[in-house]
Amino acid sequence: MSDSAQPRRIVILGTGGTIAGRATVAGDNVGYKAGQVPVQELLAGLPAWADQAVDVEQVAQINSKDMTLPVWQALVARLVAHLQRPEVAGVVITHGTDTIEETAWLLQRLLRPARPVVLTCAMRPATAVSPDGPQNLSDALAVVQAPGACGVSVVCGGQAHLAKDVAKVHPYRVQPFSSGEAGPLGVVEEGRLRRFRDWPAAAPEGLDQAAADRFAALRALPRVAWVTSHADADGGLVDALVMQAAHSPDQACRGIVVAGTGNGSLHERLQAALHRARDAGMRVVLATRCTEGSVVGWSAQPFPDLDGLSPAKARLALSLQLAGV
Numbered sequence: 001m002s003d004s005a006q007p008r009r010i011v012i013l014g015t016g017g018t019i020a021g022r023a024t025v026a027g028d029n030v031g032y033k034a035g036q037v038p039v040q041e042l043l044a045g046l047p048a049w050a051d052q053a054v055d056v057e058q059v060a061q062i063n064s065k066d067m068t069l070p071v072w073q074a075l076v077a078r079l080v081a082h083l084q085r086p087e088v089a090g091v092v093i094t095h096g097t098d099t100i101e102e103t104a105w106l107l108q109r110l111l112r113p114a115r116p117v118v119l120t121c122a123m124r125p126a127t128a129v130s131p132d133g134p135q136n137l138s139d140a141l142a143v144v145q146a147p148g149a150c151g152v153s154v155v156c157g158g159q160a161h162l163a164k165d166v167a168k169v170h171p172y173r174v175q176p177f178s179s180g181e182a183g184p185l186g187v188v189e190e191g192r193l194r195r196f197r198d199w200p201a202a203a204p205e206g207l208d209q210a211a212a213d214r215f216a217a218l219r220a221l222p223r224v225a226w227v228t229s230h231a232d233a234d235g236g237l238v239d240a241l242v243m244q245a246a247h248s249p250d251q252a253c254r255g256i257v258v259a260g261t262g263n264g265s266l267h268e269r270l271q272a273a274l275h276r277a278r279d280a281g282m283r284v285v286l287a288t289r290c291t292e293g294s295v296v297g298w299s300a301q302p303f304p305d306l307d308g309l310s311p312a313k314a315r316l317a318l319s320l321q322l323a324g325v
């Protein structure tokens with residue numbers, strides 16, 4: 001491809017979140033409603049991008065705590081459509097911070113795109129005295145254009161994180177994400193990504209269309225519960241799930257992710273209930289409730305773990321596995 005034929009167009013897909021949030025009292029950083037400001041207006045706040053080759057599309061307008069399969073399916077469909085346009089260099093997605101790590105991981109797991117897909121967000125609403133959204137959006141637009149950029153990442157608070165590692169670890173500060181021991185992909189400084197780690201591997205065809213098609217055909221994601229072990233835990237919730245599955249097979253929970261203490265240890269009462277669930281046909285997967293590191297396998301490990309994924313991502317991974325996606 002000649003230099004002039006390089007894809008240049010950037011697409012921005014809006015899904016809502018605090019970055020599009022509005023408070024009734026100007027300057028209120030917590031009492032606002034997420035998902036109010038159209039994504040086109042968010043871009044209008046960045047004059048440097050006024051004359052650039054950017055397409056903007058509102059895919060959803062939600063608080064990301066309310067994420068659903070249909071919204072994910074709409075997002076995947078629009079993302080795939082845009083990534084197939086030869087003139088598109090990459091896609092930025094605006095999203096709420098609360099479940100951004102799940103959406104980012106889902107997109108990477110499904111599509112493994114060769115072109116960059118950068119999710120961004122904000123901790124303060126657009127009406128804040130000092131909103132962080134404009135800088136985050138500007139940084140995301142820089143990362144999507146970084147040389148060699150590829151795969152799915154999350155940009156916020158001057159950092160870029162890979163979908164695989166990123167987790168929200170703080171409920172308030174403007175840099176609420178961590179990639180734990182792996183560290184961030186890089187930092188964004190004055191419109192340039194200073195990268196510390198490799199981009200993720202891409203699908204050989206540039207995008208896993210077959211996985212996207214399987215995902216689009218789903219009518220529901222198999223239910224997978226997430227329970228946590230703790231001091232004085234018991235098996236009541238797990239037994240209730242097993243009982244519900246016996247009475248209403250249509251709505252049955254088909255898997256359980258258990259976030260164990262430390263290296264995946266489980267209260268003996270909870271562990272006994274999880275064995276009953278497994279005997280009743282549920283898939284049980286182990287993770288750790290520690291915010292860093294992952295379960296280090298041991299010989300008597302009662303349940304398998306899923307590639308060291310956090311409980312949130314393991315829950316989604318198990319659901320996709322059960323769905324055959």
Ligand code: SIN
Binds near residue numbers: 016063123
């Ligand atoms: C959301 O996740 O949509 C609301 C919270 C946020 O974006 O920080």
